[in-house]
Amino acid sequence: MNLRCVGMLLLTILLSWNAGQLATAQAPASAPAQPPRVRKLVLVAGKPSHPPRMHEFNAGVQLLHKCLANVPGLESEYVLNGWPEDDSIFDNADGIVFYMDGGARHEVVAPGRKEKIDKLVRQGVGIGCMHYAVEVVPEQAGAEFKRWIGGHYEHMFSCNPIWEPHFAMFPDHPIAQGVEPFTIQDEWYFNMRFIGDIPGNVSARVEDIDFTPILVAVPSDDVRDGPYVYPKGPYPHIVANAGRAEAMMWAVERPDGGRGFGFTGGHFHDNWANDQFRKIVLNALVWVTGADVPAQGVQSTLAPGDIDANLDPKPPRR
Numbered sequence: 464m465n466l467r468c469v470g471m472l473l474l475t476i477l478l479s480w481n482a483g484q485l486a487t488a489q490a491p492a493s494a495p496a497q498p499p500r501v502r503k504l505v506l507v508a509g510k511p512s513h514p515p516r517m518h519e520f521n522a523g524v525q526l527l528h529k530c531l532a533n534v535p536g537l538e539s540e541y542v543l544n545g546w547p548e549d550d551s552i553f554d555n556a557d558g559i560v561f562y563m564d565g566g567a568r569h570e571v572v573a574p575g576r577k578e579k580i581d582k583l584v585r586q587g588v589g590i591g592c593m594h595y596a597v598e599v600v601p602e603q604a605g606a607e608f609k610r611w612i613g614g615h616y617e618h619m620f621s622c623n624p625i626w627e628p629h630f631a632m633f634p635d636h637p638i639a640q641g642v643e644p645f646t647i648q649d650e651w652y653f654n655m656r657f658i659g660d661i662p663g664n665v666s667a668r669v670e671d672i673d674f675t676p677i678l679v680a681v682p683s684d685d686v687r688d689g690p691y692v693y694p695k696g697p698y699p700h701i702v703a704n705a706g707r708a709e710a711m712m713w714a715v716e717r718p719d720g721g722r723g724f725g726f727t728g729g730h731f732h733d734n735w736a737n738d739q740f741r742k743i744v745l746n747a748l749v750w751v752t753g754a755d756v757p758a759q760g761v762q763s764t765l766a767p768g769d770i771d772a773n774l775d776p777k778p779p780r781r
């Protein structure tokens with residue numbers, strides 16, 4: 464092979480390599496779109512603490528997990544009876560939702576745990592807190608809860624009456640997709656300590672966090688007058704806001720790219736049998752991971768016996 468032939472050969476190789484590159488570069492345009500990554504949700508149920516059919520965190524979490532089984536793009540796992548023994552279950556989660564007792568003994572606030580969750584939040588992991596899990600002692604984790612989920616229950620500032628709000632209108636938000644107006648009695652806490660001290664009943668942008676109220680209703684004057692579950696109240700600042708709409712569920716989108724939500728209902732286990740009540744929470748569980756909520760919301764049907772499954776054992780009689 465003379466020099467000219469070698470040159471031609473090199474040119475041919477070069478041209479065919481270029482053609483290959485072009486073909487490679489153009490390939491994605493004609494390739495089918497990649498399905499979205501499967502998101503991982505971890506549901507954490509708290510320990511038993513109340514009489515039967517109240518604060519049934521273990522049964523509630525298993526019921527919700529079952530209802531999420533067929534949601535495309537989502538896999539859910541759950542942990543029972545409090546913080547997991549091996550918390551590496553959180554390490555590749557896209558969303559973590561706590562349905563447990565809170566206040567001064569909030570399990571997420573214990574040494575080492577708050578820091579772990581805070582690190583995950585800064586990586587964009589979604590966080591949800593349901594019922595008592597929305598309450599923390601401000602000095603212990605108030606700042607974190609405002610940054611993680613937009614607010615928290617504060618003792619003597621928030622209140623916890625048992626009442627029956629009518630949720631008539633919903634925002635244009637994925638969590639509300641397919642949800643019809645509903646009325647249901649629960650221990651619906653309100654007057655949360657929200658980020659920036661906003662009232663929480665309208666959308667707002669505070670400290671680069673986009674806040675959207677999801678479940679909003681106006682408590683009657685009787686509800687504001689109490690009694691609350693504990694302490695019985697009434698608190699003058701709650702009474703003074705007569706006529707004001709209050710948020711019992713809200714959602715945030717954080718600057719770290721993660722999402723958060725708070726839901727103050729969930730005291731009575733039997734409420735999970737209500738299709739709208741269940742759907743709006745199921746939607747939130749999907750949304751908080753970054754997955755798409757189905758257009759008509761998460762469809763689920765309870766089979767006979769589902770609501771009675773996995774209830775905590777009755778405490779021994781004394």
Ligand SMILES: [Zn+2]
Nearest residue numbers: 518595650730
């Ligand atoms: Zn309760």
